[in-house]
Amino acid sequence: MSVSVVIPCYRSARTLPTLVNRLTSVLHDLSVPHEVILVVDGSPDDTWKVAEELAHQAGPVRAILLSRNYGQHNALVAGIREAAFQVVVTMDDDLQHLPEQIPLLLAAIEGDHLDLVYGVPHDEEHGFLRSLASRTVKACMARALGIRSARTISAFRAFRTHLRDGFKELAGPHVCVDVALSWATTQVGSVEVRMNKRVDGRSNYTPRLLLRHAANMLLGYSAAPLRAASYLGFLVGVLGLLLGGIVLWRFARGDTTVAGYTTIASMVALFSSAQLTAIGVLGEYIGRIHGSGMGRPAYLVCQRVGSSGSVEVHRPPDGAMLRPRAGVVAGSGER
Incomplete structure (x- = not known):
């Protein structure tokens, strides 16, 4: 199993170095081919400068700069289409999603023969209004869009890269990764993960924006x-x-x-x-x-640093199991 980690980045100049260091440490310990793709979504701060430096210094890291702010899901689609390896892991840039929990997602995909796995937090780390808005969005997806796994959806997910073929024609400004993934597979599972509190700044997803996202999904993907x-x-x-x-x-x-x-x-x-x-x-x-x-694009890439050809590869011996850090469960044998 080889892994591409895709991270949409916005106002995360302070958290990216720590996140990338922890990510590369975890992926090295797993002894799998890997890459980290940082998609800077038109961030107004120094996020691109930091991502560019990490792409030059941190080994298997690639940085992609979008021409303007397109939104989290559009940035995710940009990174997913750039992924070079067998499994894509997506996570936030604010250190709420723990890199050390990635082996749990990979083990579930490999051990349970799933195509898509969500990391569901033990406890929500958001306020009442934000949690209520999030549950409303998931309820809309479950009922109106017919996505049975909607109530376990989170931004911390892992899926087999070939699923992107199911939405390769996806375009336009109103993109939803989870709806697109639901078109491609029904082999969906979830695992419980730990989730930290946000260490810097505050979330850009206000209750208002979450409800707007729900409206976009209803109008964009459902009759x-x-x-x-x-x-x-x-x-x-x-x-x-x-x-x-x-x-x-x-x-x-x-x-x-x-x-x-x-x-x-x-x-x-x-x-x-x-x-x-x-x-x-x-x-x-x-x-x-x-x-x-009118042909409005989902995103526009204006700069790339690093390439899949320069990604450092660490291949395990034939038949070897994934080897996570002590205390982390891993699956066996590639499917």
Whole structure:
């Protein structure tokens, strides 16, 4: 088994040196061919300068600079497409995901014959609102997108590199790696991992951005909002019939002789709201089709440092097992 570790980087100039040092130490101990790919997502600080220095100094490290900030998932896709080895591991750049836990992911892939494994933290290290927003996003993916493993999804994942062939045509600004991976396999598992608190700065994923991400997934990868608009129209129609029946019944009984302004105004407002909601959903879909037609790229690479050809390779003897540090479980035998 050979491993490519892909890390999207944004405002992480202080954490990258420590992260890369720990990563290379863990991967050396595993005695597997490996590389570390740092994808700098248009970070405004010195992240690119640090990543470039690490690519020159830290052995099997490659640095990729995107022309602007495209978002975490777009940066991940850029790194995944650059990966040269059999298994891709993705992780955050803030030291919350522990490099020492990578052998657990690799062991699960190899030992359980899985294609995709998520590292699920024992305890969430985020606040209440952030955790609630994250659970909302996962619920949307599970119900609307039909991804059964959605509730175990995390940014700390490992998967077989050939899965990227299932989304090689993926383009546009609204990219979601987990949805794309769900297109390629159903052999998905998870393992519990430890997760540290963020050591520097704060997360760029606010509850608002997480909910926006959920909306992007629903509108970009599912027809559920269109169905919801149809259901809304049906329910409003039933409600309109009920209101009409009530008005006719009261008129027949002589309870009213003049059509009530309140009833009419309420019905007009109700139907107008349903129509505007449906038009808004249709407009979102049409806007995305228009955006795709313009050919807007998912990302643009403007500079690379290092190459897969210069990656230092450490190959284990034939038939050898993965050899992690003491206390870390590993799998056996390549699939």
